[in-house]
Amino acid sequence: MNTLLRRSIYTLFATLTLVAFSGCSKDDIYLYYALKAAGENKSELKAVLKHYRTVDKDPEKLKAAKYLIANMPAHYSYRDTAAINRYYSKALEILGTGPSPDWQRDTLRQISDSQFAGITSDIISDVQVMTADYLIYSIDHAFKQWKTQPWAQHLSYEEFKDWILPYKVTECQSLDNWRDVLSEFYSDSIKTVTDPYDQRNTIYGAIEIVRNEIHSKQSAIGHRVIWEGRGSIPMRSAGTWVRMTYGSCLDYVTMGSAVFRSLGLPAAVDQVPSWGRNSEGHSWYVFPDDRGREQVTINSLIMPAGMQFYPYERIPKVWRTTFVMDREMVRYRKTAKYSYPFDLCRQDVTDKYNVTSDLEIKVDINSVKEIRERKYVYIAMAVNNDGPQWKILDYGRLKRGKAYFKKMGRNMLYIVVGFDGKNIIPISKPFILRKDGDVEYLFNEGNTKTVSRELRRKYYESYNVVDMRRRILNGKFQCSDYPDFREAVTLYTIEQTDIPDQIEMNAERPYRYWRYMTPDGSWGSISELSFYDSDGKRLNRKGIANPEAGQDAIDRAFDRNLLSNFEINQPNGNWVGMDMGKPIEVKYASVSPRSDDNDVCPGNEYELFYFNGKSWRSLGYERAEGNSLFYDNIPLNTLLWLRNYTRGNNERPFIVKENGEIEWW
DSSP, rough: OOHHHHHHHHHHHHHHHHHHOOOOOOHOOOOOOOHHOOOOOOOOHHHHHHHHHTTTTTTHHHHHHHHHHHHGGEEEEEEEEEHHHHHHHHHHHHHHHEEEHHHHHHHHHHHHHHHHGGGGGGGEEEEOOHHHHHHHHHHHHHHHHHHOOOTTTOOOOHHHHHHOOOOSSSOOOOOHHHHHHHHHHHOHHHHHSSOTTTTTTTTHHHHHHHHOOOOOOOOTOOOOEEOOOOOOOOOOSSSHHHOEEEEEEHHHHHHHHHHHHHHOOOOOHHHEOOOOOOOOOOEEEEEEEESOOOOEEESSTSOOOTTOTTTTOOSOEEEEEESSSOOOOOOOOOOOOOOOOOOOSEEEGGGGTEEEEEEEOOOTTTTOOHHHHHEEEEEEEEEEEEEEEEEEEEEEEEETTTEEEEEESSEEEEEEEEOSSSSEEEEEEEEEEEEEEEEOOOOOOOOOEEEEEOOOOOOOHHHHHHHHTTTTTOOOEEESSSSSOSEEEEEEEEEESOOSSSSEEOOSSSSSEEEEEOTTTTOOEEEEEEOTTTTTTBBBOOEEEETSOOHHHHHHTTSSOOOOOOOOOSSOOOEEEEEEEEEEEOOOOEEEOOOSSBBBTOOOOOEEEEEEESSSEEEEEEEEEEEEEEEEEEETTTTTTEEEEESOOOOEEEEOTTSSEEOOO
């Protein structure tokens, strides 16, 4: 962390002690130390307070100014304002030009690395750079929108303070006239809706009008949500926001929240650091509607608010980005010997999205003096980072040999870790927090039971994968002497989704035409089809299909890419196969259902690991010969992990239960 910013935070920590022995209110003490942390810039902040005491004598505005200044030390900007403005100028020259948003991203990333390296790590607390004019401008603009716009007037001051007032939406946002720029650029639609009009007069209705305009204008310039790779310096100025053509979900919902607030519409950003069974996280915006209910989105600014929120995802922790400083987090930052970089301004809203539990977990720290003395421990979940690792989600307190955590999402696998003076180490057994709130510990050191088991996947099957796999049930392999298969011989019918990698055809004689006939209602829906001769050699002949299938669809059935699919725009009567040119004997055939490419794949290299309570240990390396792996020494009720060294990033821990079933986490 930047030295000056750290100093500001440490100064704020002193308030926590002083408040306990002072007759002053917390707000007054926080304000006093914020002004002290401002150093030479204190006069600018005091000028704001004087303005609302003597010029604009609005007691609510004065209260708002005190609130913003008191929490300002936890917020920060780039120190080199001139440099970041030069970068944004270059960005405006590139955004909207060139062949694609990906090209724009890559070009700006090269500029970021070559011309502006290090700028994002050189930050300074806002109390040291804030000007009186800017803060007064921001407060006045926010109050005007709150008091005059028909959709916002019912909000209380406390709601206004949390959802609209802050002078920035994200850290390192330019202290520019973003409220004017965004409220003007994205207000065309809302201006054309005349009073009286119910939709315009409600928060939900107004946000939907504005959201549609944002989406329409962003689509017109070719925006793209970037899921992969590292981007350039984030777009965090008013000018770049209105021209932004690429970004992550967080980038888009941050921009959207800024647009909403500029119009006096309440909005905030919520974020899950990692889904319960995924290494990736997600961000979305949320707002209170006219009935006081919080409406959430599911996918950037594309979908309407209030749709069902990811009903199948497991949620360990959700954080809301706020302006108010978490004083307990300040205390943690000051006193923890190992300080994980949690955000200082965050609110735990997990219980708004998931059933949660406050946890009391048994830990083993008898031999780790550092952990016993420091009192802070951490709760973590398993993620894939070139193999299994534990990702910290939150911190907790250590009391009398037990770790305590608040608001943890249920139906999740966790572990408690601690800092031993050098490293973060596990200090509890992995445990499952079940749906009913029960805690089930894994890895019993006295348990030596093992089982022989076939493994077919390295990642759990989502509801979509299960649906796609079911679409091969009742599919048939057939051969014929006629290209239209008017006299077809059925050699094999698929009766279960776990089919062999190579299916014996057992035809009585050679045939020229061979196909896979997809079941009715499946829309074709396969990923890959192969035919083999008696030597096991993959045959490469002319692809054929029913007349409704184009050549592109046929090619996708034979391209050896498990993420491209043969699928037809009709539910029934679809098939795909090969014209061998002459009658031949096909010994084997194989079909791969549409999937996420996380099945065991022939030729890929795998290694199975188990967690022994402290680290991950190997149970054996193997190159897959078919679509499954076989291990005869798998420990029961112990955390396992199957790595694929050949390709793919999706891997999750699992356990094999006593009845042989696999439970994915």
